[in-house]
Amino acid sequence: MKIIFLILLFIGNIFSLVAQEKVISLTKDEKWFGGVVNEAHLMPFKEGYDFDLYGNTGTNQAVSLLVSTKGRFIWSEEPFRFTVRNNQLIVSNRGEAVVIDSSGKNLREAYLNASKRFFPSKGKLPDTLLFTSPQYNTWIELIYNQKQKDIITYAKAIIANGFPPGVIMIDDNWADYYGRFDFRADRFNDAAGMIDTLHQMGFKVMLWISPFISPDTEVFRELQSKKYLLYDGVDKKTWSEAEKIAIINWWNGYSAVMDFTNPEAEKWFHDRLEYMVKTYHLDGFKLDAGDADFYPKDAISFKPATPNEHSRLWGEFGKYYALNEYRAMWKMGGEPLVQRLRDKKHSWEDLQKLIPHITVAGLLGYQFTCPDMIGGGEYGSFIGRDNLDENLVVRSAACSALMPMMQFSVAPWRILSEANLASVKKMVAVREKYVPYIMELAKSSAVSGEPIVRTMEYEFPNQGMAEIQDQFMLGKRYMMAPVVTKDHKRKIQFPKGVWRSDEGKIIKGPKIIEENVQLDRLPVFELVR
Template identity: 25%
Template structure:
């Protein structure tokens, strides 16, 4: 049955609630998709209570809704696990919802009308609860289209994670609430890997169901609030997952957005590093330099499956032709690279600079995205290499022309694949007829899926987990703090549903000074304990981009880098088993230790250890110190350095880890433990 309640005057309402402390409404066999128990809705002393019993798929919880403020508090097992901002949890512009005026519960949905600080505007909220989540939607009647915000008290949910990468050049907090995150252009069109999904140490998840740009502010000005704003919309839709562990929240989320249908990385791309030219040369590149670099890598036995030529091979950005001044014989270069046993790859984008010969051709044929302000003109955007138009993948003819150029490079020069380093849309542009702005991530994924991405992957996000692409973290600098930042970004990407993740290229990039020996080696060691290795700076030597002077690393650097590559190669069988599991059920290959050991509170703020599959706890050194502190969870752990078995939980203080040592522990009895022990039981 259902009941509707209309707000009385303040005095009358207080009298009624005093005389009738509880009015209960029960939804018949309600909307609990996973359990048999009905949802109950009750009202008492200015509070609505939604009680969701445990079901086969969830722990059950209660929603406590303050009728004076429209505050929503989620309670599981007697503990608050998420609460909206009591000063205005549902905001639009400078206004916010206030007191509840009416409510009803029918067909599994609680519908609430509320007043607001804008007298003419009424807020409508709909909450549909099930055993392990509730859908929350709200809109404003009478207000024009505009931004809609749900604001949460961060501390109510413990620590916060997810959301993808924070801005390039910024130190990504871990957890997110430990610092401040300001992403006013959190968008499907972003170059950063972003997903509108966050999860917490209290085992709740916040998935904002939108294809519109957002403004995300976490702890802005140390406010203690998480403000999640959808821009330019008249409604807000989200799903809040309520579980007993963070890993269960993740599985709920993957159930909604989808798991990878395949691993885009081949076994060779998992087992061996990719060598990309960017940090080795940046744009000061030519044919002789590439061949010298590749030849020396090969002669030193550093391995690798691909030599990939990055930025500045083109005659101009968007021409998709080699610059004859710096690459006079690209076919001969390709042949020589192939003769060493490597594949050959190229960097490419959808961006065509205005001074490129292809720009006029693409403009004349209508192949470019139109400007949102004037659809008769091409959209013009500024990027790190100039001013450009963007190929409109919403037009099949434009897509075919672009991919035709790529296939021509493959057939003419023996190019085996591509690193797509691009955005597929810009929010200043207009989508093609019949296409939504949010569709361009899918269109980009479909286009890229036709090519070998060579372990460099593609930056595609916002609900495109199913393609199983390798995802690389955005550019990071060349210091130890930047190594920690790129690992934090990789973890965020992985737990957003993209398991085939890698850091920025080993040693870093971002136009900073060449990495020190210690940074280069420690980065390689950390990357050896990840799904893939992405290399550029040669341990044999590099020219410092900032000074123009050569930097030569010593023979120990080369050997330790080779040891890291060998360690990763020995882990290949274990990693490929994890890749198969990711395809089977979406499980992230790298994940926070608390995914596997949720009860151990130490790991909710630990960013220098992670689980690699179910068996391996990675604890590499991420500083220039010869020792580190290592926390071990419960269980029996094989120390791959000392070959001892250690019983946890335990903290190992001042664990000896000189430059040649990479601490890692294998959980005895876990799936794949024997394979991992064989792979990791020696450091060379």
């Protein structure tokens, strides 16, 4: 009987590692957020919502954390699937521990309880220039034609058109191939001199990199011989036996991918970054890709790891450099890492996603988050003027102006009328006015973990604000109500308290008002008591 019992126990343990399911009954008016930043416009979650985090970070930031307006949170160190069905939240995983905590009373307490317990802030800030000045990315203007002459021309135009210098990001295709850590000679005759010139103009310089390695290259063969790349797991071999390199398909074709579970591979890659810093005088890196989606679920690595863990390990490199930026991330809340919302389309629909996406990023511990490039990150929209909506670009600048950071890529002076360019520059000036408060919040957030930008529900619980997606709080003091539709009119919902508008009006909440918002205005309301 004892042997039979042990066999049954063994089988039960195996089953528990395969799948577990927890069912959480939703309380009256309880609403849930979290999991995936790029799904935030669908939050709070509605009946029928379903998402599996395993091998899927939703093309942006993600973590196995859900938070509730009634103070509850759900956490796991490993990815889980969650479904809303029949007034229940159903969490399914592969046997890992799932924590359900009900000690809070509202959304803020749910988040802070989870943060302090599982991803406490490290007390460190990214480079403060990312907050104090706009950022400029060369992607839209140069696309894959990154050249020394054109980068300098772009930088000069920034200053000539009355924009302040800040961080400039040199985007993809600066090297001969992926894995080659040198500027290509046919486009950069003096890369170090170029970066020195940018420094003299007041810029700091970041360089785009990824964890991919182009096959059939000198670097690929070196890394293959050292076993620094992920292997194809189709043959189910061990790491020591594996021979076939995994070739993955990403937006630029087919590549091998680094295996950062191997400490020697991690050191090799870090050494290459340090070489770039010392040789070319770079200040930091834009660490792109690294999505869990790009790592094969059956890949063989030096140490066993989920696709999500491979993504997290890519995030570790940013901690070497105060000047960093990521577009995809897994379970790195509380770290001094800069996140950017994924590329948005040049459309009003995608502009409306900025506020829910960036506020949910804060609820997942990614407080140092930049909205997408102003006007959108899809370069095709800015070739010619047929599909260009100048009002959309101005409203996008206004929406970004008082978020933790703002980033330009398309040159506003190239695509906008004189009047609309003046409106965008006005948004930059508005930001400059609030930079001291933004920095105060950033420094506080680095210690407390509290989001810099917050949902209305976070600051004003139980006032019917959980569904608001076009307003947000900058700390406790300022409420933003940017226009994110073609219509210049918008409704603004005020919580309890006395508010002073940017135009000097006093509004006593709770109240809903309708305002006609001119194109060159960002409605800001200060909570005065």
